[in-house]
Amino acid sequence: MQAGNVAKLNEQLQSDPVLAPGHTYGSIEEKINTIPLPLTKRASKGWVLGFSIAFALLMLLFYSLGVLFARGLGVWGINNPVYWGFAIINFVWWIGIGHAGTLISAILLLMQQNWRNSINRLAEAMTLFAVACAGLMPIVHMGRPWLFYWLVPYPNTMAMWPQFRSPLAWDVFAVSTYATVSLLFWLIGLVPDFAKMRDRATDRTTKILFNILSLGWRNSSRHWHRYEMAYLLLAGLSTPLVLSVHSIISLDFSVSIVPGWHMTLFPPYFVAGAVFAGFAMVLTLVIPIRKFYKLEDFVTMKHIENCCKVMLATGMIVFYGYMMELFFGWYSAHDVEFFLINNRFFGPYAWAFWALMLCNGVAPQLMWFKPLRRNLPLVWILSLVVGVGMWLERFVIVVMSLHRDYLPTSWDAYTPTFWDISLYVGTFGLFFSLMFLFIRFLPMINIFEMQLLRHDQKHQVEGGFGASEEA
Amino acid sequence: MKQIYGVMAEFEHSEQIIEATRRVYEAGYRSMDVYTPFPMHEIFHELHEHRTWVSPITMVGGLTGLVGGFMLQTWTTVIDYPLNIGGRPLFSWPSFIPITFECMVLLAAFSALIGMIALNGLPQPYHPVFNVPGFERSSQDRFFLCVESTDPKFDAAETARFLGSLGAQRVVEVEA
Known part of the structure; x- marks a missing residue:
């Protein structure tokens, strides 16, 4: 019985492992660390090509921002409603x-x-870079972005304070x-890996650099x-934080x-949508x-x-949100709400x-099927x-709701201009430039956590599982 | 006599280091530390490291943020800059909750991080253990145990012999 279970677990681990078998603590460290190290090595052709494209788009972002600052919000397609x-x-x-x-x-x-x-290191980096792109948007939307610091409560000569009852002030916080907190979480996760890079590096400059970064x-x-x-506490704090952020944005x-x-319904529906988009x-x-980096052993099927699966689950929650929006419109028996549904x-x-x-409704349903979930081109x-x-969901919520509200006299259509689009495309430049630099210069997988995973895996197979069966 | 920091033993396997830590602790040594590539709960247990000050510090930081954030909003909207909006109450505390929460998380996160770094005595770019040749492998695949010379039971020769008997690959003296 016991032996059978261990064999079954072994089989399970072999067929669908989270870390491919055959790795040692040392091989994990070497494999991940030699992607960025030595820092002076030539980047691969693919990397240079990818980074060049991203960097060109980043320049487009700067150009769009320059035009926006010089000529004002009128360069965008936004209008009265x-x-x-x-x-x-x-x-x-x-x-x-x-x-x-x-x-x-x-x-x-x-x-x-x-x-x-x-995948957590990569996902955290993604968070940081995405938040950088996001944070830019409301600031440049302000009309006078150089006064954004007025949103921060500080004693000033105008003797004014932010309006704390407004969701827009909540948003800033x-x-x-x-x-x-995302930056702290990411950095704290990197500290031991910086030490690993210091210990792997052979030249003095790199060693000194990473010794400083690893705090010794x-x-x-x-x-x-x-x-x-500390890491656990930060995780515990980040969990309600992440739920609060998109809830507040939905407010x-x-x-x-x-x-x-x-x-x-907006707060939970926005949070589910966020997770859905993020996993995508x-x-x-x-x-x-x-x-490209041959990491199939670490990031497995x-x-x-x-x-x-997470995408499928959150996608269903989001779809439920869409249905409820329609239902609420109908159930409110309110002419304008009903008109909005019709308009959609x-x-x-x-x-x-x-x-x-x-x-978001139909396409994710493919994820019910295991063969399709294992089909990489399809999943991508x-x-x-x-x-x-x-x-599109945000387009529907923002534009479709605003362009026709209570008074037909104030209705107007919205058409984005070139500068709207170039700014959006430009943020991809910012995101991917940072992503490419991260992949090139830092370990993109958390090394010590992979070693821990290896340690736990060994224990699970050798003793842990059988021992619990005995008891 | 030359001053030394302690005696360091190197082990190849994680099982060995757990066993060695237990034996060294049982032998009465207290000023010791174990160097491993990744956090090992078994080692924390054998070193009798149970409670840390990190959580109380975080708690204090979080409460400071909680109270401070709420007081800031209350003071500015009720006392320093009261705005009458349609006769609604000035002390509209439910609308202060989101920012209060964010302030709590922010201060708690900083406290956890700074508390941990301070308690660990970091940043500390130089430390005697870095003098041990091959200590880089504590980042990779080896496990090190160091008994420090500040321990009352410490005796360079005797401690080294004892560590050697625990299955260590090698035992070296760490220069101070």
């Missing part, structure tokens, strides 16, 4: 993408889902706290003990009385990276499948609504489809 255009759509979209990183690093840590160890970390168990506690909409925004982005990044189905932007249903394309779908 549609005050919030691309900038707010992009803001919500990017920050939503970031949420998967925190979910993977914090919530899955607390739930002891140790398959997260292979939520996003800045989220960005800061020396792998002491007494340090590890406090470190684990920017739902606290107002605009039809299509004024809905109690994780898959978009991880599938090519594991292939198990990870891909798990991400697909048949209005001038109906194409966006139907495309959204296709991308689907992750892009979901990314597009989540962008």
Whole structure:
């Protein structure tokens, strides 16, 4: 009985491991660390090509910002009823993408889902870079972005304070706290790995650089003990934080009385949407990276499948949200709400609504099937489809609700201009430039956590499982 | 006599280091530390490291943020800059909750991080253990145990012999 169970577990580990068999502590460290090290080695052709494209797009971002600052918000397509255009759509979209990183690093840590160890560093980096793109958007949308610091409560000569009853002020605190805590979490995770890079490096400059970055970390168990506690506490703090951030962002909409925004369902529905989009982005990044850097041993099919399952689950929650939006509109028996539903189905932007249903409602249903979840090209394309779908969702919420509200006299259409689009495309430049630099110069997988995973795996097979059966 | 920091033993397997830590602790040594590539709960247990100050520090930081954030909003909206909006109450505390929560998380996170770094005595770019040749492998695949010379039971020769008897690959003196 006991032997049978161990054999079964062994078989399970062999067929669908979170870490391919045959690795030692040393081989894990060497494999991951020699991707960035030595720092002076020539980058691969593929990297140079990818980084060049990303960098060109980053320049487009700077150019678009320059035009925006020089000529003002008039260069965008926003108008009288549609005050919030691309900038707010992009803001919500990017920050939503970031949420998967925190979910993977914090919530899955607390739930002891140790398959997260292979992808949490990358996902956290994704969070940081996505939040950087997101944070830019509301600031440049302000009209006078150089006065953004007025949102921060500080004693000033105007004797004024921010309006703390406004969700827009909550937003400032939520996003800045989220960005800061994500950065701390990412950096603290990197400290022991910086020490590993110091110990792997052969030249003096690299050693000194990484010794400084690692704070002189020396792998002491007494340090590890406090470190684990701090890491766990940060995870515990990040978990409610990540839920609060997108909830607060959804309150920017739902606290107002605009039809299509004024809905109690928004906070959980936005959080689910964020996780949905974020896991899609994780898959978009991880599938090519594991292939190019030959990391199939560390990021296995198990990870891909798990991400697909999370996508399916959160996608269903989001779809439920869409259905409830329609139901609420009908059930309110309110003319304007009812008109909005009608407008979604048949209005001038109906194409966006139907495309959204296709991308987020229908397409993720493919993930019910195991063979499709294991089909990498399909999963990758689907992750892009979901990314597009989540962008459309925000377009539907922001533009469709604003362009026709209570008074028909104030109706107007919204058409983005070149500068709206170039700014959006430019944020990809920022995101991917940072991503490429991260992949080149830092260990993209958490080394010590992979070694821990290896340690736990060994124990599970050799003793842990059988021992618990005996008792 | 030349001053030394302690005696360091190197082990190849994780099982050995757990066993060795237990034996060294049982032999009465207390000023010791174990160097491993990744955090090992078994070692924390054998070193009798149970409680840390990190969590109380975080708690204090979190409470400071909680109270401070709430007081800031209350003071500014009720006392320093009261705005009458449709006759609604000035002390509209439910709308202060989101920012109060964010302030709590922010301060707690900083406290956890700074508390951990400070308690660990970091940043500390130089430490005597780095003098041990091959100590880089504590980042990779080897496990080190160091009995420090500050321990009352410490005796360079005797301690080294004892560590050697625990199955260590090699035992070296660590220069101070």
